[in-house]
Amino acid sequence: MRNKGKYRIVIEILSIIFGSLLIAIGANTLLLPANLLSGGVIGICMILYHFFHWSVGVQYFIYNIPLLILGYIHLGKKFILYTILAVISDTIFLHFIPIRLMWTDNIILASIFGGIISFAGGAIMLRVGGSNGGLDVLGRIIAKHKNLSIAKFGLIVNLIIVAISAVIFDVQAAMFTILSLYVGAKTYESLLNMAERSSVIIVTDKGEEISEALNQAFHRGVTSWDALGAYSHSEKQVILCVIVNIQWSELCQTVQSIDDHAFISAMPAQKVIGNFKNVW
Structure with a gap:
């Protein structure tokens, strides 16, 4: 790694x-x-x-x-x-x-x-x-x-x-x-692809560390909740945040530097209402 x-x-x-x-x-x-x-x-x-x-x-x-x-x-x-x-x-x-x-x-x-x-x-x-x-x-x-x-x-x-x-x-x-x-x-x-944004879901064992790192690196608010892995039956944390697509590479790098087994998924976010700034 x-x-x-x-x-x-x-x-x-x-x-x-x-x-x-x-x-x-x-x-x-x-x-x-x-x-x-x-x-x-x-x-x-x-x-x-x-x-x-x-x-x-x-x-x-x-x-x-x-x-x-x-x-x-x-x-x-x-x-x-x-x-x-x-x-x-x-x-x-x-x-x-x-x-x-x-x-x-x-x-x-x-x-x-x-x-x-x-x-x-x-x-x-x-x-x-x-x-x-x-x-x-x-x-x-x-x-x-x-x-x-x-x-x-x-x-x-x-x-x-x-x-x-x-x-x-x-x-x-x-x-x-x-x-x-x-x-x-x-x-x-x-x-x-500057105008497009994505909703990112991260499943990890190190939710607090990753949430803090994302807040500091991207100045984005994140939402997290507890979950249970259906296959492993182990406790996980799920993190949700919205980014502009250009930040995808840096987000993956930030998450994997803390938990290289984290699951990261993204889907298009067509509309965002609330405190979201298009930094890029």
Whole structure:
């Protein structure tokens, strides 16, 4: 079980580095040289690059420092450690990958595939328990305390970026930036399945420990009750909680680190009424 955990960590680290590479390829070889902007902090870095020719990678690293400090205070340790790795990887790739069109000089193709590649990289990071840094960190902090999803928060920021794009370039460039952001957002949502939630049932011998771990890791309320195993005739605890689907992998890892014989089942939760926040 311990070797399986180490293997999973290696895969997650490699996934984050690969996600960073995709983000940098989309930004430096498709969007930026076509006078298009990405979303979030990278989009802000691109704007300042066009004005002052400051390195996008170096800017990205500097702007993320205060956000990572906030994340360390408010969010989970694993999330922040992986996000620090992502920011460092992003900085290196964004700084050293040449800024020039590589595959096409067609602005439509650049906007579509730039959005797909960049947002796919961000989704891969989030999928393994980290993030691309930037507004993902700030958005998650806001979502933790307010019922405002990261998607809605990012939309507000991206609308501002699009407006700036129209001013510094032209309306057509802004329209292609919108196209890129839209296609990217659809890619992001498809890979993460962000909007879907699941009701999770856990049957275990260590109900109190798992309940406490889930409360601390996900800031989710859980409900538990006693049960009897019909086959083993031994006492069990059943735990019920609702998560967004992107949290499934981390939930399984958390539960199995306490009880590797726990039974975990999930089913779609179409509607949730009550104190439930869509953190992702």
